[in-house]
Amino acid sequence: MASKNSLSLIKRNVDIHVGERVVLKANKGRKRISVREGIIEKTYPNIFVVRIDSDVAEDAGRAVSYSYCDILTNSIEVYLHKDNMRIGSM
Numbered sequence: 760m761a762s763k764n765s766l767s768l769i770k771r772n773v774d775i776h777v778g779e780r781v782v783l784k785a786n787k788g789r790k791r792i793s794v795r796e797g798i799i800e801k802t803y804p805n806i807f808v809v810r811i812d813s814d815v816a817e818d819a820g821r822a823v824s825y826s827y828c829d830i831l832t833n834s835i836e837v838y839l840h841k842d843n844m845r846i847g848s849m
Contacts, residue, residue, distance in 0.1 A: 769827045769847040773799065773807050773837070780840035783809060783825075786833070796840065797823070 777799050785793045797809040806824045829835045830847040837846040 766827050766831060769830050770802065770804075770807075772847050773827065773830075774802050776839065776846060777802060780812075781809065781846065782838045782840055782843075783823075784836040784838070786835070795823075 780796065780798050783793075783795045783797065785795070787793050795809075795811050797811040800808045800810045800822065802808075806826050808822050808824050811821045811823055825835055827847070830837060838844065839846065
């Protein structure tokens with residue numbers, strides 16, 4: 760079982776990188792993985808918001824929110840764009 764301490768460590772790690780460009784790999788189920796790039800825009804107590812950069816008109820400027828639990832359970836993986844370092848890995 761995940762402890763509250765591990766979620767707070769993940770939140771702190773995401774807080775450090777607010778304003779930085781990241782690559783998100785989200786598990787969509789049935790072996791479908793979505794890869795997007797964006798900027799961590801804001802963090803809240805239970806979620807964080809990423810502004811998506813996209814060439815597709817419908818996705819351009821779209822904000823997507825994820826919970827810190829998504830990182831803990833490996834539903835999403837967040838990597839820094841500049842050095843490919845994973846954020847929140849335990």
